[in-house]
Amino acid sequence: MSLAGTTGVLDGIQAAAVPVRRRRLRLLPYALLAPSLLFLVLFTYLPVARVLVESFYDKPHGTGAATTFVGLGNYAKVLADPAFRQAAFNNLVYAVGVLVPTLVLALAFALAVQRSTRFSAVLRTVFFFPSLVPLVAAASLFFFIFLPRVGLLDYYLAKIGLSGPNWLGDSDIALWSVIGLTVWKNAGYYMLFYIAGLQNVPRDTIEAAMIDGANAWQRLRFVILPALAPTTAFVVVIALIQLLTNVDHVIVLTRGGPSNATNLLLYYIFQSAHENFEYGKAAAATLMSVAVLLAISLGSLRIMERGARGHG
Amino acid sequence: MRRKHLPAALLAALLSAVAFLWASPFLWTLIASFRPESAGSAGMASLWPDFAPTLLNFRNALDSGSFGLYYANTLIVVVGVLAVQCVTVSLAGYAFARLRFPGRDVLFYAFLLQLMLVPPALIVPNLSTVVDLHLYDTLPGVMAPYFASAFGTFLMRQTFLALPRDFEEAAAIDGAPWWAIVWYVLLPMAKPGLIAFAIVSVTAHWNEFLWPLMVISSPDNQTLTIGLAAFTRGAEGGKEWGVLAAGTLLVMAPLAVAFVAFQRRFVDSFVFSGVKG
Numbered sequence: 001m002s003l004a005g006t007t008g009v010l011d012g013i014q015a016a017a018v019p020v021r022r023r024r025l026r027l028l029p030y031a032l033l034a035p036s037l038l039f040l041v042l043f044t045y046l047p048v049a050r051v052l053v054e055s056f057y058d059k060p061h062g063t064g065a066a067t068t069f070v071g072l073g074n075y076a077k078v079l080a081d082p083a084f085r086q087a088a089f090n091n092l093v094y095a096v097g098v099l100v101p102t103l104v105l106a107l108a109f110a111l112a113v114q115r116s117t118r119f120s121a122v123l124r125t126v127f128f129f130p131s132l133v134p135l136v137a138a139a140s141l142f143f144f145i146f147l148p149r150v151g152l153l154d155y156y157l158a159k160i161g162l163s164g165p166n167w168l169g170d171s172d173i174a175l176w177s178v179i180g181l182t183v184w185k186n187a188g189y190y191m192l193f194y195i196a197g198l199q200n201v202p203r204d205t206i207e208a209a210m211i212d213g214a215n216a217w218q219r220l221r222f223v224i225l226p227a228l229a230p231t232t233a234f235v236v237v238i239a240l241i242q243l244l245t246n247v248d249h250v251i252v253l254t255r256g257g258p259s260n261a262t263n264l265l266l267y268y269i270f271q272s273a274h275e276n277f278e279y280g281k282a283a284a285a286t287l288m289s290v291a292v293l294l295a296i297s298l299g300s301l302r303i304m305e306r307g308a309r310g311h312g
Numbered sequence: 313m314r315r316k317h318l319p320a321a322l323l324a325a326l327l328s329a330v331a332f333l334w335a336s337p338f339l340w341t342l343i344a345s346f347r348p349e350s351a352g353s354a355g356m357a358s359l360w361p362d363f364a365p366t367l368l369n370f371r372n373a374l375d376s377g378s379f380g381l382y383y384a385n386t387l388i389v390v391v392g393v394l395a396v397q398c399v400t401v402s403l404a405g406y407a408f409a410r411l412r413f414p415g416r417d418v419l420f421y422a423f424l425l426q427l428m429l430v431p432p433a434l435i436v437p438n439l440s441t442v443v444d445l446h447l448y449d450t451l452p453g454v455m456a457p458y459f460a461s462a463f464g465t466f467l468m469r470q471t472f473l474a475l476p477r478d479f480e481e482a483a484a485i486d487g488a489p490w491w492a493i494v495w496y497v498l499l500p501m502a503k504p505g506l507i508a509f510a511i512v513s514v515t516a517h518w519n520e521f522l523w524p525l526m527v528i529s530s531p532d533n534q535t536l537t538i539g540l541a542a543f544t545r546g547a548e549g550g551k552e553w554g555v556l557a558a559g560t561l562l563v564m565a566p567l568a569v570a571f572v573a574f575q576r577r578f579v580d581s582f583v584f585s586g587v588k589g
Binding site: 025026028029030032033035036037038039040042043044045046047048050051054112119122123124125126127128129130131132133134135136137138139140141142143144145150151152154155156184188189192193195196241244245246247248251252266269270273274279282283286289290293294296297298 | 323324327331334335336337338340341344356357358359399400401403404406407411413416419422423425426427428429430431432433434435436437438439440441456457459460461462465490515518519520521522525526536537540541543544545553556557559560563564567568571575578579582583
């Protein structure tokens with residue numbers, strides 16, 4: 001019986017005497033939600049409405065000119081902007097380029113460290129640790145790693161007689177360098193979910209498969225992977241949200257360059273608003289990325305809830 | 313038996329190699345931060361500690377940035393966000409877990425929306441709101457968008473749902489008001505949930521960069537990550553790699569130490585978190 005039910009019974013006895021208390025209790029849930037709702041309205045719901053409205057207006061910065069209604073003008077401007085197209089395309093390459101290796105590595109790490117030995121514990125810590133440091137700090141480290149000639153990467157490549165490209169300066173390479181950093185940063189985080197997921201794979205199914213003569217690859221392919229499908233779906237959703245909303249490393253390492261090669265959607269938005277003061281464009285681009293985020297997640301809301309519950 | 317041992321040894325060797333590769337950025341930071349400047353920049357990348365360690369890089373890092381101020385500001389943001397969140401998520405989590413009311417499911421999904429529309433996606437309109445509230449260039453402006461937490465509410469709801477109802481029913485029959493039940497009965501039992509949430513929240517806000525970068529303009533209000541980013545870009549020309557390594561280490565150190573001390577708790581919290589990142 002719920003607390004509300006219990007108090008309801010009590011109220012029933014003295015119903016005539018305390019109608020005020022009863023009404024107060026009926027409002028209690030909303031009063032408890034009010035502090036959260038206040039901030040959700042201010043910083044989650046209203047911003048979406050606000051950005052929707054702002055995306056229809058042109059608000060010139062610093063010229064004193066009046067705000068004018070431009071309809072879909074900002075959208076047209078953004079969609080025609082080569083930098084935006086490049087950022088959207090980069091973000092797609094970045095998302096797929098990070099997602100595939102991180103998922104594979106996360107699962108491989110989880111399989112490798114799932115036994116509870118000391119060695120496994122050390123490995124777990126090593127693989128997880130990058131996801132604990134600020135993305136800015138990771139960017140600072142990789143700033144040195146990617147440094148031409150004297151950096152960590154080139155220094156050791158030279159030792160084995162290789163010379164690397166200009167990791168961050170070459171526009172064909174830079175995005176892949178940023179992808180490499182992100183894979184290093186995120187794989188250990190997703191590993192945790194696979195470790196938790198692996199504990200839910202029924203042992204007897206695996207043993208039955210072994211008795212039937214299934215080799216390690218077949219056990220992985222036909223028993224473990226299907227059992228991990230909910231974990232994978234969950235990880236894909238949170239990974240995609242992360243890959244659309246984290247650009248700290250781009251700000252520190254490349255500023256979207258060289259020639260927009262590492263420009264990502266959120267960086268484009270940041271730049272439009274914070275450096276170029278083109279609010280209309282920033283608003284239109286924000287709304288498009290909000291639409292993408294919603295499209296990714298609304299369809300998978302149930303997966304998210306189930307996944308989070310399963311791991312709880 | 314022998315056929316089984318050889319692959320196991322190979323696997324262990326392979327794993328060690330991958331782990332070394334994974335740890336090498338941190339190994340380098342650690343070694344470079346203790347390397348004397350005189351070693352020159354040519355051998356700066358060496359992972360071999362062939363020198364007498366010095367603390368000079370740390371002193372230079374502390375002198376060149378206002379690290380004390382950055383630590384204080386970051387601490388204020390982290391503690392301030394967490395303190396308000398503890399109140400908002402406990403109350404909302406309790407309402408969703410224990411009370412029945414019209415519109416509960418709709419409101420719950422409205423909360424969950426924040427898991428997708430994460431604050432970083434809304435930096436542009438949120439900055440306008442912060443300006444309207446006269447919170448631009450203030451630490452409360454950095455904190456405000458995080459005062460409500462869908463993840464925390466969800467986590468506390470799950471925690472409360474898992475608790476037996478006997479205690480609170482007994483308290484209710486004794487005439488205890490709802491707040492006494494939450495404060496004296498439920499919250500003490502929900503401590504593991506709150507701690508898990510605290511770990512995820514503190515980590516997220518200690519590490520945060522983009523939003524404070526937008527909100528803060530004066531040097532006095534900068535947080536650690538903003539300081540480190542400025543520091544990194546400043547090092548570009550200066551070649552003071554040892555100092556940069558020391559500075560990075562200073563920013564990472566508090567969380568790293570906490571992680572090593574409470575590893576199990578951290579890992580469990582992050583597995584539960586999933587969404588916050």
